[in-house]
Amino acid sequence: MDNHSNSSEITFHHEFDREAGRKEVVKVTVILSVITLIELALGFWLISLEGDFFRLLVKGVICVLMLAKAFYIVAYFMHLKHEIRAMIMTIVVPLLLFIWFIVAFLYDGNSYKNLKNTYDPYHYEQSQIKVEKTEHAPAHGAEEHKDAKKEGTME
Template identity: 60%
Template sequence: MEQHSTTAVYHHEEHGHAGGGTKEVIRITVYLTVITLVELAIGFYMYKAALPEGFFRHFLKGLICALMLWKAFYIVAYFMHLKHEIRNLIMTIVVPLFLFVWFIIAFLADGNSYKNLRNKYDPYHIEQNDKKAPVEHEHGAQKEGTIE
């Protein structure tokens, strides 16, 4: 009989913990939904307003990127359960993530630099950029011109 009551108490504690976790998951899901709707509203505004290149357009793009990073933090913290983990485990995931982002930025900057230098110093490449690509027609014959 004693074993049965212990099992009942343990079972009750499990459900009590799950109830609090469910409220937290719903709260975070609503929070992420609101952030997503704000991102979509900004994106639709940028699309409909046809904003010219400038500070305001870049500011809105940066704001969308910041909101995406904020959402990524919440997803990792709550749905991947890192918020309640010990610090060393969190660091083994976060530090390589920052290095990965840094690598992407570095490779994009290096590729852009290479492209700019190639355009500046390689006359053959500039000549090739000015040529139009041959267009294939239905019968397989190639004709130089624009794509229709």
């Protein structure tokens, strides 16, 4: 009787070709390097770029390139490209939820800041008091300067 036929474990024998593995690593390294150089060039160009639309467009392109780099890093260096689909989804879906949490918290924080300034009844009043104080207040040290000049103690 054959012992292997009753085994519940499924194993696969993979042939490992060192040359193919080496070529794949070199290819991925070159792709990541090129994407990084493009990101850097766009970042330096962004400094001198005028216009809000073009700045946002370049920032969006940089974000897309960053996501492409993240895909290559996860797929090749975390060895997920060669895994079964269920294993990939087990890792990627929680990661996407984490990214969604970050975006949601940033949006909520910005919304809270804007609503706080809008609905705070003392916000407008306090800002008007600060404006009035700065308009009517003498320059810093002006009173002491006048008093010293009257007394003749100033040189």
